[in-house]
Amino acid sequence: MGAATLLDMPNHPAPPLVIDESERAELRALARAGRTEQRIATRARIVLRAADGRPNRAIADELVVSPMTILLWRRRFEAQRLVGLRDAPRPGREPTYDRAARDRVIALTLEQPPDGTTHWSARRMAGRTGISITTIQRIWASAGLKPHRTETFKWSADPQLAAKVRDVVGLYLAPPEWAIVLSVDEKTQIQALDRTQPMLPLKPGQVERHTHDYERHGTTSLFAALNVATGEVTHEARSRHTGADFLAFLRRIDRVYPDAELHVILDNVSTHKTPAVRAWLERHPRITFHFTPTSASWMNQVETWFSVLSRQAIRRGSFRSVRELIDAIATFIANWNAGATPFTWVKTADEILAKAVRKRPATNEPGH
Secondary structure, three states: OHHHHHOOEOOEOOOOOOOOHHHHHHHHHHHHOOOOOHHHHHHHHHHHHHHOOOOHHHHHHHHOOOHHHHHHHHHHHHHHHHHHHOOOOOOOOOOOOOHHHHHHHHHHHOOOOOOOOOOOOHHHHHHHHOOOHHHHHHHHHHHOOOOOOOOOOOOOOOOOHHHHHHHHHHHHHOOOOOEEEEEEEEEEEEEEEEEOOOOEOOEOOEOOEOOOOEEEEEEEEEEEEEEOOOOOEEEEEEOOOOHHHHHHHHHHHHHHOOOOEEEEEEOOOHHHOOHHHHHHHHHOOOEEEEEOOOOOHHHOHHHHHHHHHHHHHHOOOOOOOHHHHHHHHHHHHHHHHHOOOOOOOOOOHHHHHHHHHHHOOOOOOOOO
């Protein structure tokens, strides 16, 4: 009758679980924390409801689990308390290789293959060592090795690296009161590409398809200013990207934001520093330029927006003229601004500089 009682037959309600206040507080934290595994959160909710005297069947119906699950975790908690809500560690399969074999695989992986290839594959490593492909993959996974992947990097040799990083990050994390921060750049040579055959649209069981070849119909350069606080974008498409074109876009920004103090974040391209641009800035003291470090244009938030634009409006598009391309970009920006939200900058200047200084080469001696 014990099991039937605990499963809460009509005439035999299960007694409430007895928990103290510290256990209740921790159970509530487990049930509410966004990072708690769902199975752990569900177990915590079971125990909390059981401690409140809720019938087991009512708990099962509310949490959409079986009555036997309620019984299991009631008993586990009664026997082991909070520790019992965690899964017991499993011993796992015994390794089929010893430490020497693992060390040999790792050492070989860190060396260039002798067969002229640039990196090891699991199949080639298995052939070299006599160890199975799956074992090679397990060794690589345990050591955090990914020979098939590569990433790019570039050192910033800017002598004002620290000052510029702190300046730009300061504008993102603590912008001046009553001022507007704009992230400005140009995306040059955007091609109006038209596929040689009509696209085959997306349909059930088939992805969108297009021909690999295309016809070129010209290019445009897009100047854009991202309002860091709102996410809104001011833009202008121009046939070229000279200093004069950049100055014309600055005049547009001046008209869009006629009265506010403006802080403009830019990269170090020469068109941003022409004599005409510098003279114009002297006549407009409410506008201040802030340059990102050399080789660190990724710090300019508008670059993130350009990436979104490329993925969502340009890369898979087909444009029969530059005018059609410009119109498509304008439509995308109008819809973007209608629901604009800002990007969130999370890295502090100290975090960026700690990584940059740690990775920067000690010297940069010429080869000859």
